[in-house]
Amino acid sequence: MMRSHYCGQVTEALTGDTVTVCGWVHRRRDHGGVIFIDLRDREGILQCVFDPDAAEAFAQADRLRSEYVVKITGRVRPRPQGTENANLSSGKVELLGKQIELLNRSETPPFQIDDDSVGEDTRLTYRYIDLRRPAMQKNLRLRHDVIRRIRNFMDANGFIDVETPILTRATPEGARDYLVPSRTHPGSFFALPQSPQLFKQLLMVSGLDRYYQIARCFRDEDLRADRQPEFTQLDVETSFMTMFEIMEMIENMVKMIFSEVMNVDLGTLPHMSYAEAMGRYGSDKPDLRNPLELVEIKDLVADSDFKVFANPAKDPACRVAVLRVPGGGEKLSRGQIDGYTQFVTQYGARGLAWIKVNDKAKGRDGLQSPIVKNLSDAALTGILERTGAVDGDILFFGADKFKVVCDALGALRLKVGNDLGITAGGWAALWVVDWPMFEADDGRWVSLHHPFTAPKQFDAQEVRNNPGTILSQGYDIVLNGIEIGGGSVRIHRADVQQAVFDLLGITPEEQQEKFGFLLEALSYGAPPHGGIALGLDRLIMLMSGAQSIREVIAFPKTQTAHDPMTKAPGGVDARQLRELSIRSTVQPKSATPGAV
Secondary structure, rough: OOOOOOOOOOOOOOHHHHHHHEEEEEEEEEEOOOEEEEEEEEEEEEEEEOOOOHHHHHHHHHHHHHOOEEEEEEEEOOOOOOOOOOOOOOOOOOEEEEEEEEEEEEOOOOOOOOOOOOOOOHHHOHHHOOOOOOOHHEEEEEEEHHHHHHHHHHOOOOOOOOOOOOOOOOOOOOOOOEEOOOOOOOEEEEEEOOOOOHHHHHHOOOOEEEEEEEEEEEOOOOOOOOOOOOEEEEEEEOOOOOHHHHHHHHHHHHHHHHHHHHHHOOOOOEEEHHHHHHHHHHHOOOOOOOOEEEOHHHHHHOOOOHHHHHHHHOOOOOEEEEEEEOOHHOOOOOOHHHHHHHHHHHHOOOEEEEEOOOOOHHHHHEEEOOOHHHHOOHHHHHHHHHHHHOOOOOOEEEEEEEHHHHHHHHHHHHHHHHOOOOOOOOEHHHHHHHEOEEEEEEHHHHHHOOOOOOOOOOOHHHHHHOOOEEEEEEEEEEEEEEEEEEEEEEOOOOOHHHHHHHHHOOHHHHHHHHHHHHHHHHOOOOOOOOEEEEEEEHHHHHHHHHOOOOOOOOOOOOOOOEOOOOOOOOOOOOHHHHHHHOOOOOOOOOOOOOOO
């Protein structure tokens, strides 16, 4: 081997030894006749010292520049007292260089490795330079550590790693598919998998019993900080296990990862129903580190003359709720309150009513708000009592369709929590269970998860008779307000599956066209089965403290699904299109980076 040690492995235990290290010149310093080279590799940085006594090595060190690739041999010695660097594993020693071999020169890099102000588009254009940064290498090492432990855990629990096809056909996942034209079947297309959902169910029918895969998935959807067009998930499916047994196993795995990698004890994850999560937090992925909660007041304002509250209060499809912010009446300026009013309009709210509690003992005279005059004394007293409001608090109100109120006040809860420092640090995880099987959308029923999710009452007639009240055997795992995984027990009986298809309006022709092969497979003795998929990019983003999954993916795309390094997507020549029996009506052009 060219090296005897990595730079970060050279510690005081090697004092007096001769070692050879290889890496990149992180920094070169000339201190009055003594040259210092900070050499960097994936394990850390080592200070190498060259003095004129080693004339040839000194002369070579003088010619080195940033990012040159070199091999250095020398003797390990303690750093002079007072010059130790506690931030480096090698910080108590230095290498007295005796020989240098220049392995490769480097052009002046587009940015300095330790410059944190570089724009993301530049970083992604030169991602191979960006990945030299210790922070990025730390993120990728974290990703490796997590996946290695996942594989060990799954193996210890009897799971078999099976790869499923990348070239497949569209599945009903809800997002747009990436399509791949077939040369050998003109006019036909493969679809890149949004998940291995159908294949992992087929593996259960095949008797494999316990399957997992670190799976690549593809979705053509609008991007954000925690989305990418191609992403990685831990995909799991198992037979003859109940919903709660699956959840317990996955919870043990997640707790093991945090314990071994982060030295964090997540404790026992609480279970919260979907209805409770929406009622208390306005979100199906609540951040439990934030103590603020929503309080329902429909019954208190239904008879009010204030139609803004009264009309939604009488509508079963609507909600009237309050968000109490302790001390907010004293901490928030009128300008901030107006800013929050504008903020909630992003979520469909038409406004944001509020009441400041200045002196509760004075009744309505101690309350400050344009809406106080519209509410009765009984309503005001009831609101103050139910919310537990005290002097100095502010109450924010939402009155609209159920989803609008939940979205608006749920988002406001998070924003106020961050703005006022109410949200605690640390970790808070939970399971969200008891999801509605279906929800109404423009007069038709749609699945909240997917059409293969099993109902809690495994009865076809119950599905047909009570679609609005039946609950599913679905479950999501949430960490710090971000969904990191979701799954369900699947439907394994044909009569229940047919009832679901009928309710969703999926015709027999559509059933056969989209997933006829699965339906046929389920008719051949399918066992009870269920599973889950965990978003590894999101999980590792949270563990690393990054703000975007792009920080934990080696070669990500921008928010416009563009790769500024390879310039993908790009055009193809006419010959390739002819081979695929495709004629393009759009003149190909280079993709533009857009916002990242």
